[in-house]
Amino acid sequence: MRSSVLIVNWRTSALLRRLLESLGQFPPAGEHEVIVVDNASDDFELARFERDFPSVKFLPQTRNLGFARGNNLALEHSTGEHILLLNPDTEVTDGALETLVRFLQSHPKAAIASAQLLFPDGSVQDSCRSFPWPAGIFFTATRLHRVFPQSRIVGSYRMTWFDHLHTRQVDQPMATCWAIPRRVIEDIGFMDEQFPILFNDVDWAWRAKEAGYEIWFVAEARVWHVGGQGTKKGGAAIFRHSHDGLMRFYAKHWKGRCFAPGLWLASAISWTNCMWRTAMAKRG
Numbered sequence: 001m002r003s004s005v006l007i008v009n010w011r012t013s014a015l016l017r018r019l020l021e022s023l024g025q026f027p028p029a030g031e032h033e034v035i036v037v038d039n040a041s042d043d044f045e046l047a048r049f050e051r052d053f054p055s056v057k058f059l060p061q062t063r064n065l066g067f068a069r070g071n072n073l074a075l076e077h078s079t080g081e082h083i084l085l086l087n088p089d090t091e092v093t094d095g096a097l098e099t100l101v102r103f104l105q106s107h108p109k110a111a112i113a114s115a116q117l118l119f120p121d122g123s124v125q126d127s128c129r130s131f132p133w134p135a136g137i138f139f140t141a142t143r144l145h146r147v148f149p150q151s152r153i154v155g156s157y158r159m160t161w162f163d164h165l166h167t168r169q170v171d172q173p174m175a176t177c178w179a180i181p182r183r184v185i186e187d188i189g190f191m192d193e194q195f196p197i198l199f200n201d202v203d204w205a206w207r208a209k210e211a212g213y214e215i216w217f218v219a220e221a222r223v224w225h226v227g228g229q230g231t232k233k234g235g236a237a238i239f240r241h242s243h244d245g246l247m248r249f250y251a252k253h254w255k256g257r258c259f260a261p262g263l264w265l266a267s268a269i270s271w272t273n274c275m276w277r278t279a280m281a282k283r284g
Helices: 013-025 046-052 066-076 096-106 134-141 182-188 200-210 229-233 237-253 260-283
Strands: 003-009 032-038 057-060 082-086 090-092 110-118 177-181 214-225
Touching (some): 066 200, 096 177, 096 214, 200 237
Parallel strands (some): 032 057, 110 214
Antiparallel strands (some): 090 214, 110 177
């Protein structure tokens, strides 16, 4: 079966080069293609990348399309039966992508098989979340999840009780390294461009679960991840994108599911947290 690796890059070209080198060393098993959408990065030199990675299809853009539209564009140019999403600040390890594809093949109800993410020092990243129900957002914004990390209620959104060492079903792993069957995308669509930067992965995972599919974290597939390099380049504005994405998610999926004051409270807490983190980022 053919696999398509989709990468959306924005101002992380040095890390993108390392990812492409790792894909050359540890490619997906069988026939595959690699497609890179560059969102008008000021550090991206197309000629050098095409010279150094002649088998990769590069789609340079004249403006930043965002993560959702960038992935949708890459998908339009892809032909694989399995879609592998990779952030440009990752590096694959031996057998990681093959493990994810084989997992999909043995789990026909799986919409996502997501890899275990490792920091450069080898420690495991907390990459899975529950869906953002208002109480979970409250506990996270008030930092109570750090006080009671083993509580499945207080630590629900961040899943602070989960060690990320075991394969299990989850709600929404970060879209840093996903394997997705094309047939699922054909069934429910791909990324909603109303979520250009953040919460597009949360929205897609929600739609997949609503359609009866399963979302899996696969601990046996390991991928190095520097972490948040694209969002860091966005500066303090990323916190506003996070708040806006959460509000769009509630507007799209939570109408009638939650007592209205609960959503108002979550909105107020999210906005306050957004303003505080923005102020701290500007000071720092």
